[in-house]
Structure formats: C-alpha cells, structure tokens
Amino acid sequence: MIAAGIKPRDYAVSATRDYVPAGVDLIEERVKEFDPDGNKIVTESGKPVPYDFLIVATGLKLDYDSIPGMDVNQIGKNGMGSVYHSPAGAEATWQAMSQFTQTGGVGLFLRPATEMKCAGAPLKYAFITDDRLRRAGILLCRSGGERGAPSAKALDGKGYKQVYVVVDGFEGDTVKDGEKKNWRLVNGWKNSGLPWSYAPNKAKMYLPQ
Ligand SMILES: Cc1cc2nc3c(=O)[nH]c(=O)nc-3n(C[C@H](O)[C@H](O)[C@H](O)COP(=O)(O)OP(=O)(O)OC[C@H]3O[C@@H](n4cnc5c(N)ncnc54)[C@H](O)[C@@H]3O)c2cc1C
Structure with a gap:
C-alpha cells in the first residue's frame, strides 16, 4: 500500500x-x-x-x-x-x-x-x-464540438487522474500552402507530443465493468 x-x-x-x-x-x-x-x-x-x-x-x-x-x-x-x-x-x-x-x-x-x-x-x-x-495515460482527441472536456470530466470522476484532451482541432489545423495544403496537420493531436495511434491496441485497453 x-x-x-x-x-x-x-x-x-x-x-x-x-x-x-x-x-x-x-x-x-x-x-x-x-x-x-x-x-x-x-x-x-x-x-x-x-x-x-x-x-x-x-x-x-x-x-x-x-x-x-x-x-x-x-x-x-x-x-x-x-x-x-x-x-x-x-x-x-x-x-x-x-x-x-x-x-x-x-x-x-x-x-x-x-x-x-x-x-x-x-x-x-x-x-x-x-x-x-x-x-x-489517457489521451482524448477532440472529435469536434465540445465533447472532449465533459468526457475527460467523466473519466476524472471515475478516478482516472491523467486525462489529456487535445483541443487544437481534430488531427490538426489545415496547412495553408505547399504540398500538404488542406491537410489537418498544424497543432493537432498528431503534433501534441502525446502518445496516440490510429489503431488502438485492444490488449492494452482497459474497459472497467
Ligand atoms: C509487505 C508485507 C505485507 C504483508 N501483508 C500481509 C497481509 O496482507 N496479510 C497477512 O496475513 N500477512 C501479511 N504479511 C505477513 C505478516 O506480516 C507476517 O506473516 C507476520 O507478521 C509474521 O508474524 P510473526 O509473529 O511470525 O513474525 P514477525 O511479525 O516478524 O514478529 C517476530 C518478532 O520477533 C521479534 N524478535 C526477533 N528476534 C528476537 C529476539 N532474539 N528476542 C526478542 N524478540 C525477537 C522481532 O523483533 C519481531 O517483533 C505481510 C508482510 C509484509 C512484509
């Protein structure tokens, strides 16, 4: 203990x-x-x-x-x-x-x-x-709207003390010029420095009953 x-x-x-x-x-x-x-x-x-x-x-x-x-x-x-x-x-x-x-x-x-x-x-x-x-380490990526903060609050209420919500856009803001114009790559969760994945590993998921 x-x-x-x-x-x-x-x-x-x-x-x-x-x-x-x-x-x-x-x-x-x-x-x-x-x-x-x-x-x-x-x-x-x-x-x-x-x-x-x-x-x-x-x-x-x-x-x-x-x-x-x-x-x-x-x-x-x-x-x-x-x-x-x-x-x-x-x-x-x-x-x-x-x-x-x-x-x-x-x-x-x-x-x-x-x-x-x-x-x-x-x-x-x-x-x-x-x-x-x-x-x-729980990373919540905001998928538009105002869902991130209430979700984080709900997890906090369940005892999860390190919930990160990335609020800078979805994947990222769009790139204005160049080869990647209109790609959502600026200041998003991809650039947050926090761990993220397109393919969550089910073996590592924690699903409280
Ligand atoms: C981290 C940890 C977690 C534990 N968790 C649990 C648990 O959840 N549930 C559970 O049931 N058990 C648990 N235990 C085990 C439990 O603490 C021991 O099994 C129990 O304390 C053993 O009791 P004992 O009287 O045999 O020995 P001890 O508690 O070691 O007592 C022996 C005593 O003899 C004294 N002594 C030694 N030599 C002499 C001497 N020459 N002259 C006079 N006095 C002497 C010592 O100073 C000591 O006070 C845990 C132990 C640890 C370390």
Missing part, C-alpha cells in the same frame, strides 16, 4: 505493546540466550526469565544479500524497488513507481521462491501497479 502510494509511510508502524492483552507481561528486550535444560531464557540485559512452556516466534529474517545483484541502497533509485525492506524503502519504491507511470517502459515484478513474509504482497503490488499504469 505504501509502495503503491495509497498509504503514508507511518501506516505500517505500530507498537507491539498496543496488541498485548491485559494480564500479559511484555518484556521489551531481545532474547540473548535460550536455556532449554534450565527452562529459562536470558535477555540482552542479562535478566533470566523462567518458563513452563516456551514458544519461539522470532519471525523471518530478510536476506537481501542472497539475491544476486540486489543492493538495498538502490531501493527507490535506478528503477529498483522493494515492498519488504522498510516503510522508508516502500516510500522510496513508490517514488520510483510514480516516475515509471509517467515514463513507461518494461516493468519486472519478482516474488521470492523461498519462505517469505507475505506471499500476497508482491502479487498485490504487481496488480496495483498494473492498474496505475492503465490509468496513467
């Missing part, structure tokens, strides 16, 4: 103590030593804590070093991102992704083949990004 720009960085930060029920003592220290024979653990400050039953749930340790070519310092730079590293890393990933939605290109989305902290996170991220990319 953070790496997709939907939630702010602090959305993922909370305190364990807020989830501990009444009647449970939370010792906010790391376990330094397990002593199964003596039925006790020892905390980092050297405090022994005896137990009847011990449940160890220390979670998974991220191991970016085992990914060839991965450098966590590159997260958010040169088009690299990661949803797992940290809230700051997720925020930096969103900045990279936000840029990618403007420039386009080839996007590669990877999922660890090993144990992982959330199998769904990389998939969700790929789907959200796909949605963002589909919404990123």
Whole structure:
C-alpha cells in the first residue's frame, strides 16, 4: 500500500505493546540466550526469565544479500524497488513507481521462491501497479464540438487522474500552402507530443465493468 502510494509511510508502524492483552507481561528486550535444560531464557540485559512452556516466534529474517545483484541502497533509485525492506524503502519504491507511470517502459515484478513474509504482497503490488499504469495515460482527441472536456470530466470522476484532451482541432489545423495544403496537420493531436495511434491496441485497453 505504501509502495503503491495509497498509504503514508507511518501506516505500517505500530507498537507491539498496543496488541498485548491485559494480564500479559511484555518484556521489551531481545532474547540473548535460550536455556532449554534450565527452562529459562536470558535477555540482552542479562535478566533470566523462567518458563513452563516456551514458544519461539522470532519471525523471518530478510536476506537481501542472497539475491544476486540486489543492493538495498538502490531501493527507490535506478528503477529498483522493494515492498519488504522498510516503510522508508516502500516510500522510496513508490517514488520510483510514480516516475515509471509517467515514463513507461518494461516493468519486472519478482516474488521470492523461498519462505517469505507475505506471499500476497508482491502479487498485490504487481496488480496495483498494473492498474496505475492503465490509468496513467489517457489521451482524448477532440472529435469536434465540445465533447472532449465533459468526457475527460467523466473519466476524472471515475478516478482516472491523467486525462489529456487535445483541443487544437481534430488531427490538426489545415496547412495553408505547399504540398500538404488542406491537410489537418498544424497543432493537432498528431503534433501534441502525446502518445496516440490510429489503431488502438485492444490488449492494452482497459474497459472497467
Ligand atoms: C509487505 C508485507 C505485507 C504483508 N501483508 C500481509 C497481509 O496482507 N496479510 C497477512 O496475513 N500477512 C501479511 N504479511 C505477513 C505478516 O506480516 C507476517 O506473516 C507476520 O507478521 C509474521 O508474524 P510473526 O509473529 O511470525 O513474525 P514477525 O511479525 O516478524 O514478529 C517476530 C518478532 O520477533 C521479534 N524478535 C526477533 N528476534 C528476537 C529476539 N532474539 N528476542 C526478542 N524478540 C525477537 C522481532 O523483533 C519481531 O517483533 C505481510 C508482510 C509484509 C512484509
């Protein structure tokens, strides 16, 4: 959610103590030593804590070093991102992704083949990004009259935030002289610098139900 720009960085930060029920003592220290024979653990400050039953749930340790070519310092730079590293890393990933939605290109989305902290996170991220990319660039070419602006407004109401309406004529104003006289080539959408095509690619069309 953070790496997709939907939630702010602090959305993922909370305190364990807020989830501990009444009647449970939370010792906010790391376990330094397990002593199964003596039925006790020892905390980092050297405090022994005896137990009847011990449940160890220390979670998974991220191991970016085992990914060839991965450098966590590159997260958010040169088009690299990661949803797992940290809230700051997720925020930096969103900045990279936000840029990618403007420039386009080839996007590669990877999922660890090993144990992982959330199998769904990389998939969700790929789907959200796909949605963002589909919404990123919508070009409306005015086909005469006043239809462009209301159409853009309707799309904006549906959540499409980058709708371009080219208002300088249909294909373009007519050329006055020369070989291409009367062709609609001046300042139209052909000359707008925005992506356009006579043959929309159906595979790339997004048709909300
Ligand atoms: C980006 C992302 C998205 C996710 N999305 C979802 C989701 O949508 N739905 C879902 O169900 N799950 C999701 N998950 C997975 C979920 O967060 C984890 O499965 C869950 O947090 C694992 O809980 P855990 O208690 O086993 O480990 P952790 O949450 O990692 O907790 C382990 C705890 O042990 C502590 N610890 C470690 N060593 C010591 C020590 N020596 N002494 C004392 N304490 C120690 C750690 O500090 C930590 O607080 C997501 C995870 C990520 C990273």
